[in-house]
Amino acid sequence: MVRGVRAVVGVAVVLPFLVGAASGVDAPGRPVLRFQDPDVVESSGLALVDGLLVTTNDSGDSGRVFAVDPATGETVGTTSWTPDPEDVEALAPAGPGHVWVADTGDNQRRRGSVEVLRVPVGRGDVVASPERFELVWPDGARDAEALLAHPVTGQLFVVTKGVFAGAVHAAPLPLLSDRPNRLVEVAEAPGLVTDAAFLPGGGALVLRTYTNAHVVAHPSWESLGWWELPPQDQGEGLTVAGGELWLSTEGARSQVLAVDLPPAAAAADLAGPAWSAWRWLATARGLPL
Structure with a gap:
């Protein structure tokens, strides 16, 4: 794992002032919408897909996701499937008209492998047969409530939820549906990531x-x-909407709040791809990193 500030033209100018720059930007939340559907009682994951806000209930629900109109808070589409999941905890964008559903919860630490599903979403009610992909933990069962999908490569990352610290695990690229996909730990994470x-x-x-x-x-x-x-009473969901974060919480008719992203976050978002390009070029030419 690479650490430290990079002395890279176009990147070193940005990275040094980012460390700690986002700290202390305590943000009051602005209401975006209130879920109107009485079946949305434990919003645990959020994803914006084709202008619709997709959410899912926490553990104990059947296999289903809700597509919500952000202008009204009304559910305009539901996708359901069988068999029911063990413990859905998160969503991530999966390309136009689809979300990744993370059946990754495991409070009792009993599951040596978990599952992600690529589920179609949109307006109208649909019964689907989504693609399923088994993810195997490298060193025993973990509880995980966060799923990331890289917007360029599509690679998935699962973040475990430890009390004091968690870990980021990378899934193989591409995922295979006909055999288990072994996760690899790539980074540390804060405790209680939801x-x-x-x-x-x-x-x-x-x-x-x-x-x-x-x-x-x-x-x-x-x-x-x-x-x-x-x-928030039980802050669980998160998605990026332009220069904002949208945040959801469990509870019937709960409210989604918006907070502004710090400018340093946008700068880091631009710096990351620049560093990746430099690292590839330097490696190809045998230059020190």
Whole structure:
């Protein structure tokens, strides 16, 4: 794992002032919508797909996701499937008209492998037979409530939820549906991560806990700072909407809140791809990193 500030033209100018720059930007939440559907009672994951806000209930629900009109909070489409999942905890964008559904929860640490499903979403009610992919933990069962999908490569990352610390695990690329896919630990994570999302350029991501948001560079996985989120009873969901984060919480008719992303996060999002390009060029030419 690569650490430290890079002395790279066009990147070193940005990275030094990012560390800690996002800290202390305590953001009051602005209401975006209130879920109107009485079946949305434990919003645990969020994803924006084709202008619709997709959410899913926490553990104990059947296999289904809800497509919500952000202008009204009304559910305009539901996708359901069988068999029912064990414990759905997160969503991530999976291309036009689809989301990744993370059946990765495991409070009792009993599951040596978990599952992600690529589920179609949109307006109208659909019964689907989604693609399923088994993910195998490298060193025993873990509880995970956050799923990331890189916006450029499509690679999936699962973030475990430890009390004091967690870990980011990378899935193989491409995923295979006919055999288990072994996860590889690639980075540390804060404790009690409940959701996560990449920024649009793929050069940075945000990990949320019940109380804070953490900005992390990609592909270095360096922490760039954190700030406090507005209070929510059980803050679980997170998605990126332009220059904002949208946040959901469990509870019937719960409200989705918006907070602004710090400018440093957008700068990191641009710096990440620049560093990736430089690293590839330097490796190809045998230059020191």
